[in-house]
Amino acid sequence: MNARATIAVIPLRAGSKGLPGKNTRPLAGRPLYGHAIAQAHAAGITRVVISTDIEELIGRDLAPGITVLPRPAELAGDEVPMDAVLTHILSHGVTGPAQVVLLQATSPLRQGGDITAAMDLYDTGEFDLVLSATQANSGVLKWGRRGEGGQFVPLSDPAHCFANRASLPPVYRPNGAVYVFDADWFRRSGTLAGGRIGMIEMPPERAHDIDTLADFETVEALLDGGSAADD
Incomplete structure (x- = not known):
């Protein structure tokens, strides 16, 4: 671990088209956002900043080390990019040097070990x-985009479009559960979409993201059935 502070940032928006109120909805004995806090603590992170427009959380003293940062209405819409939310957080909630660990509440099956693995990889200094x-x-x-005049524009190497599926290299999708970066690096760049990006792999059974009631019920069943390890 480096010497600078490590701070978990948890963005919580009141509105949700797929499942209204999901971020505070009870899941396995605690509100959804509470799982992110518990996982941060399990990873050894004692300072947490919650960015939210949820009225019931604003002004509340949740626990030692947890700061609730009110989010302006203009940053609480469903089309507001995460970069804009982080810019606000790193200007008002986290103002000094810090290693930032972004944890989205909608990934409650993430484990403390996933967070520490990401922090350990970040601490190698190889990635921004x-x-x-x-x-x-x-x-x-094999996919592509439709270009001008009906042109097919491959997403990757054109040879992949004609290769046998079994011969294609492994592909990974960001699952939104953990992001680790330096606060000053983000302040300079203003975006997560830049620099050198490293990844840690999480298995599919821990990568569920809650967007709808069906998603919530699936995760709830997994937790009730003991399929996910303890926070």
């Missing part, structure tokens, strides 16, 4: 950003 990812269907390498 480390994120969690899960292996996906390599068939996407």
Whole structure:
């Protein structure tokens, strides 16, 4: 671990088209956002900043080490990019040097070990950003975009479009569970979409993201059935 402070950042938006109120909805004995806090603590992170427009959380003293940062209404819409939310957090909630660990509440099956693995990889100094990812269907390498005049524009190497599926290289999708980066690096760049990006792999059974009631019920069943390890 480096000497600078390590701070977990948890963005919580009140509105949700797929499942209204999901971030505070009870899941396995605690509100959804509470799992992210517990996982941060399990990874040894004692300082947590919650960015939210949820009225019931603003002004509350949740626990020692947890700061609730009110989010302006203009940053609480469903089309506001994460970069804008992080810019606000790193200007008002986290103002000094820090290693930032971004944990989205909608990934409650993440484990403390996933967080520490990402922090350990980040601490090698090889990457500006480390994120969690899960292996996906390599068939996407055959895909392309429609260009002007009906042109087919491959997403990757054109040879992949004509290769046997079994010969395609492994593909990973960011699952949104863990991001680790330096606060000053983000302040300079203003975006997560830059620099050298490293990844840690999370298995599919821990990579569920909650967007709808069906997603919530699936995760709840996994937790009730003991399929996910303890926070």
